Amino acid sequence: MDETEKPGCPKCGALITTLKAYAREESFYRVYLDSAKFDPELDTIGYDYQQCVEGSTTHTDFICPNCGETLFSSEADTQPQEVIDFLRKANVIPEDEAVPDEEAVKE
Ligand SMILES: [Zn+2]
Secondary structure, three states: OOHHEEEEEEEEOOOOOOEEEEEEEOOOEEEEEEEOOOHHHHHHEEEEEEEEEOOOOOOEEEEEEOOOEEEEEOOOOOHHHHHHHHHHHHHOOOOOOOOOOOOOOOO
16 A cells, blocks of 8 residues: 555554534634732633634644644645545544544533
């Protein structure tokens, strides 16, 4: 098998079936006074995350969940074909051989 055809992270070689994505985008918060009550000097601004603003992404780094290296980057809100191709290739790895992604969202 050609090295470029090998599934898994090209940097560390781990068999991964997911990527982490760090996106630069605008977020919307509800802002309130987080009062210290006993000492107004210690009051702070509280932020309750509401949602990210749709269409505001300017840059995304796609990262290996095992070694933390950036494998792909994209500008704006796009669906990079190279990421789709990577994940298609990665998802042929049997689950018991893949590096577990402990941070995967379980719902
Ligand atoms: Zn890696």
